[in-house]
Amino acid sequence: MPSCLIHGKxxxxxxxxxxxxxINCSPExxxxxxxxxxxxxxxxxxxxxxxGADLIDIGARATGPGAPPLPxxxxxxxxxxxxxxxxxxxIPVSVxxxxxxxxEACLRHDVAAVNDIRGLADPVYAHLAADSGLPVIAxxxxxxxxxxxxxxxxLENLKGVMxxxxxxxxxQYILDPAIGLWVQGRTPxxxxxxxxxFRRFLEFDRPVLAAVSRKSFLGDLxxxxxxxxxxxxxxLTVLLVQQxxxxxxxxxxxxxxxxxxxxxxxx
Numbered sequence: 001m002p003s004c005l006i007h008g009k010x011x012x013x014x015x016x017x018x019x020x021x022x023i024n025c026s027p028e029x030x031x032x033x034x035x036x037x038x039x040x041x042x043x044x045x046x047x048x049x050x051x052g053a054d055l056i057d058i059g060a061r062a063t064g065p066g067a068p069p070l071p072x073x074x075x076x077x078x079x080x081x082x083x084x085x086x087x088x089x090x091i092p093v094s095v096x097x098x099x100x101x102x103x104e105a106c107l108r109h110d111v112a113a114v115n116d117i118r119g120l121a122d123p124v125y126a127h128l129a130a131d132s133g134l135p136v137i138a139x140x141x142x143x144x145x146x147x148x149x150x151x152x153x154x155l156e157n158l159k160g161v162m163x164x165x166x167x168x169x170x171x172q173y174i175l176d177p178a179i180g181l182w183v184q185g186r187t188p189x190x191x192x193x194x195x196x197x198f199r200r201f202l203e204f205d206r207p208v209l210a211a212v213s214r215k216s217f218l219g220d221l222x223x224x225x226x227x228x229x230x231x232x233x234x235x236l237t238v239l240l241v242q243q244x245x246x247x248x249x250x251x252x253x254x255x256x257x258x259x260x261x262x263x264x265x266x267x
Contacts (some may be wrong), residue, residue, distance in 0.1 A: 007092035013209030021048035050258035059096035146182025
């Protein structure tokens with residue numbers, strides 16, 4: 001069975017479902033509750049690890065449609081502050097950035113994985129990621145993050161991501177099918193279609209990430225703002241894990257851990 005090793009923990013291949021806790025260092029984030037001020041990053045990361053997180057995903061720039069621009073220098077400053085707070089802590093960290101110079105700055109710190117929502121479409125970025133020797137979480141993207149408009153295009157994008165990994169000698173990676181409203185033209189209907197067809201993304205024999213926490217298509221269905229989307233996030237997470245998700249990216253580590261424990265007990 002396919003697997004990937006991150007910070008000594010196996011992802012996929014029959015291992016327990018792994019949890020990636022989200023720490024946003026961007027006050028512009030779509031979910032205000034996920035923003036963590038620089039002085040609180042270490043404490044929040046430790047709390048997430050106590051709650052069951054296997055990996056902490058650090059991001060410093062909002063990436064949703066309509067998010068305000070942030071120059072690389074600003075993203076670097078935010079990432080440097082957050083990562084400096086975690087250096088030496090032993091907490092496994094992934095860095096969520098698409099910008100080569102930001103990744104280069106991040107790699108000067110204690111980093112366990114690279115999270116690229118452009119799916120290594122930038123060859124300079126891909127070269128840096130490959131040289132780091134770190135595992136990569138790569139989203140289904142052709143040029144822009146999540147730019148597929150159908151299930152079939154998503155599958156094609158994932159094939160392209162895998163080809164880039166092969167080209168750059170990256171053999172430790174996790175695929176992300178890019179559920180979410182990443183670009184103009186994508187709709188909540190597509191997110192539900194991707195979720196219903198999640199099992200198809202396992203056909204590449206790689207671990208697959210479920211990243212649906214509090215996303216807008218849940219709000220569209222439920223009529224809830226991000227603060228009120230936890231129940232919907234948990235239900236969909238269970239359904240995606242039942243379809244084979246090997247890792248879950250979540251803002252709500254403790255709650256997600258609990259529902260997965262119940263799911264495992266019932267299995």
